[in-house]
Amino acid sequence: MALAPEVGDRVRTAFWGLLLTLWYLSVLPAQGAVYYLTVAGLGGEPEYEQRFTGQANDLDKVFKSSGGDVHVFTLRGKEASRERLSETLGLISSQAKPEDDFVLILIGHGSFDGMEYKFNLVGPDISGEELANLCNRVPAKRQLIVNTTSASGASLSALERPGRAVITATKTGTEKNATIFCRYWVEALHDPDADVDKNEAISALEAFQYADRKTAAYYESEKRLPTEHAVFEDTGKGEPVRAPASESGEGLMLSSFTLVRFGAAGRAASDPGKRALLAKKEELERQIDTLKYQKATISEDEYKKQLTAALVELARVQQELDK
Numbered sequence: 001m002a003l004a005p006e007v008g009d010r011v012r013t014a015f016w017g018l019l020l021t022l023w024y025l026s027v028l029p030a031q032g033a034v035y036y037l038t039v040a041g042l043g044g045e046p047e048y049e050q051r052f053t054g055q056a057n058d059l060d061k062v063f064k065s066s067g068g069d070v071h072v073f074t075l076r077g078k079e080a081s082r083e084r085l086s087e088t089l090g091l092i093s094s095q096a097k098p099e100d101d102f103v104l105i106l107i108g109h110g111s112f113d114g115m116e117y118k119f120n121l122v123g124p125d126i127s128g129e130e131l132a133n134l135c136n137r138v139p140a141k142r143q144l145i146v147n148t149t150s151a152s153g154a155s156l157s158a159l160e161r162p163g164r165a166v167i168t169a170t171k172t173g174t175e176k177n178a179t180i181f182c183r184y185w186v187e188a189l190h191d192p193d194a195d196v197d198k199n200e201a202i203s204a205l206e207a208f209q210y211a212d213r214k215t216a217a218y219y220e221s222e223k224r225l226p227t228e229h230a231v232f233e234d235t236g237k238g239e240p241v242r243a244p245a246s247e248s249g250e251g252l253m254l255s256s257f258t259l260v261r262f263g264a265a266g267r268a269a270s271d272p273g274k275r276a277l278l279a280k281k282e283e284l285e286r287q288i289d290t291l292k293y294q295k296a297t298i299s300e301d302e303y304k305k306q307l308t309a310a311l312v313e314l315a316r317v318q319q320e321l322d323k
Contacts (some may be wrong), residue, residue, distance in 0.1 A: 041108025067269030112173030
């Protein structure tokens with residue numbers, strides 16, 4: 001018996017909502033460590049060498065001071081070679097566990113010949129496919145790759161996979177000018193204004209939106225046509241997008257991926273006695289985010305019931321953290 005059109009639509013919406021929930025639960029973070037690897041590639045000119053190295057050094061500092069169980073690796077200058085990158089990823093692969101998070105940030109120049117993306121390093125470059133193969137060996141179930149190079153959009157198809165969010169500074173490989181997205185990505189991790197939900201933590205989605213907005217403002221202030229358009233993909237199977245989309249789930253993983261904490265959240269992350277409470281708080285915040293994505297798939301009464309319960313529990317946990 002065929003379903004009425006409106007009933008069929010509700011069934012399909014509920015089905016996709018269920019798939020979204022199951023996918024989200026599969027990538028929920030546990031209380032693991034975070035492995036950060038930042039690579040400042042070949043600059044080619046003194047101006048770029050100084051810029052790329054400075055940005056990598058800034059990220060090194062902010063990640064080391066972010067609290068919690070963090071492992072920070074930074075390659076710049078002569079260390080930014082294909083050999084050292086492979087060795088470092090091999091070391092991370094041997095140390096990281098499935099419950100850990102892995103973050104890779106690429107700074108510098110990229111190239112695209114119409115067929116293959118390459119990240120410019122000291123000595124031989126590395127292709128997007130080769131980089132993906134190395135990252136695939138890292139056992140961390142949740143991964144984030146932020147490629148801020150020129151032509152970085154061409155690397156996205158090689159890098160994306162379920163459980164991995166990918167951000168690129170350009171939407172295609174044909175946007176080949178040096179990018180400024182990284183300047184504002186680094187700035188986002190220092191600026192409390194990037195913390196839109198005011199939970200004293202900056203997620204990958206908040207950092208992306210901050211850097212994207214600032215990049216657009218830069219080109220407008222300079223009265224120049226934008227030569228870069230940042231995109232992301234975090235379901236592992238979709239097309240890159242420029243904004244979250246509740247229908248596809250794009251943006252949900254990025255919103256749950258905490259990059260840095262500060263203030264009370266930073267102190268709690270550094271306090272072994274409060275880490276469990278902090279993890280519970282962040283899990284509740286992620287549940288609330290998921291509910292917002294699912295709003296169209298459940299009844300209004302059920303949505304309000306689940307949201308209220310989560311908010312009450314969140315307030316209780318926050319009180320415990322504030323003691």
